[in-house]
Amino acid sequence: MVAALSESLLTADKLPAFLADANKVLDAEVSDKGGASGLAVKGGYAAIKKVSPTIVSDALESFAPKFVERLEPYWAQHQQQGTGSFADLLVANSDEVAEQLLAVTDARAEASKRPALTKVYSSLRSSAKKHVVEALPRVGDLVQRHAG
Numbered sequence: 001m002v003a004a005l006s007e008s009l010l011t012a013d014k015l016p017a018f019l020a021d022a023n024k025v026l027d028a029e030v031s032d033k034g035g036a037s038g039l040a041v042k043g044g045y046a047a048i049k050k051v052s053p054t055i056v057s058d059a060l061e062s063f064a065p066k067f068v069e070r071l072e073p074y075w076a077q078h079q080q081q082g083t084g085s086f087a088d089l090l091v092a093n094s095d096e097v098a099e100q101l102l103a104v105t106d107a108r109a110e111a112s113k114r115p116a117l118t119k120v121y122s123s124l125r126s127s128a129k130k131h132v133v134e135a136l137p138r139v140g141d142l143v144q145r146h147a148g
Contacts, residue, residue, distance in 0.1 A: 004072065005068050005071060005072045005075040005076075005143070005147055006065065006068050006069070006072070008146065008147035009064070009068055009143070009146055009147055010064060010065060010068060014146065015061075015064070017146065018064070018142075018146045019057065019060055019061055019064065021142055021145070021146065022060050022064070022142060023056065023057055023060055025135070025138045025139065025142050026056065026060070028138065029131070029134070029135045029138060030042055030045045033131070037127045037130070037131075040123070040124060040127070041124060041127075041131060044120045044123065044124045047116075047120050048117065048120055051114070051116060051117065062108075063104060063105070063108070066104040067101060067104055070097075070100040070101055070103070070104060071090075071097075071100075071101075071143060074086070074089055074090060074093065074097060075143065075147065077089060085140060085141070085144060086140040086141075086143055086144040086148075087136065087137045087138075087139070087140025087141050087144065088140070089140070090136040090137075090139060090140040091136050091137060091140070094133045094136055095129075095133070097132075097136060098129045098132040098133045098136070099129070101132055102128055102129060102132060105121070105128075106125075109121040109122070109125075
């Protein structure tokens, strides 16, 4: 039996390295954005970081269990198939996977008591799915590297 994704990524001994690499993936995704929507993402990311220097790493730590929970069925499918990369599976199901991951951030934004963060999130939400889909290859590689 294959271990649950949460057992492979979220245990006390594995979580710090996973989160450090997740932070690098997020930074790389933001850095690679181009065009008008890329400027908006970069501006929003910079604005969020101004709220608190640890806000991104804190958010990743907070979101990680819910993101992993949403990725769990895809990881199980990947393990069952036994071929290809996890990134390829996520990309093949990109629309559905993006919606699953965005459901986590949408719920958090709705519950937020920080108007500045809610405003930034709301301004970026319309293009968020596109950006999540674009990030899935790196996300898949990240998960497979730490869970595989």
